[in-house]
Amino acid sequence: MSRNDAIPPSPTKGEYESETLAKADDIFTRDDPFALFTDWLKTAREREINDPNAMALSTADADGFPDVRMVLLKDVDPRGFVFYTNTDSQKGTQLADNARAALCFHWKSIRRQVRVRGLVTRVSDEDADAYFNSRARDSRIGAWASKQSRPLESRFALEKAVAGYAAKFNIGEIPRPEFWTGYRIAPLRLEFWRDRAFRLHDRLVFERAEISASWTTTRLYP
Secondary structure, three states: OOHHHHOOOOOHHHHHHHHHHHHHOOHHHOOOHHHHHHHHHHHHHHHOOOOOOEEEEEEEOOOOOEEEEEEEOOEEEOOEEEEEEEOOOHHHHHHHHOOEEEEEEEEOOOOEEEEEEEEEEEOOHHHHHHHHHHOOHHHHHHHHHOOOOOOOOOHHHHHHHHHHHHHHHOOOOOOOOOOEEEEEEEEEEEEEEEOOHHHOOEEEEEEOOOOOOOOEEEEOOO
């Protein structure tokens, strides 16, 4: 059996649904990538089964060695895409060494993808406080208890740390740890990919030389 025989083609129904979605909006008439992203995210929220705000986050260390993991988008506006984490985690330390990152959103249910490359800065303390305080109480305690990305000797050690911080904060307010904040990726490049029949996909790139510059658009071969 050849490799191609082992991998079945995409179902006709999926291609038909993709074509139907594609006709709903012509991406090549759009000039604002954030407005287009917001529209696609809204559609994904209506159709994606799990975590439509999930995104693959790629970072690189000081030596340029790349890393990737899934995180959740928590905010997006013309300033960029925001996620939150422990600053001592692998992604936090890598961003301290190399403040550039890439994102990829893949929505299988609507057969669309968005790729992002940009510069990374921390959000303000006010924004980080506001989001931290919106989280469930147990999640806030967990943020204090987890030494993210560092070796863990046992599950019991983590549960003990959680219990310790739960007792420390009791029923009072839980402040945001200094080592926990948000990061904003301000894009220099966004690519919108949309599935089309017979692999003749749509690809539209928005690009700018610097954050303050205007966007240029380019249509790519699939």
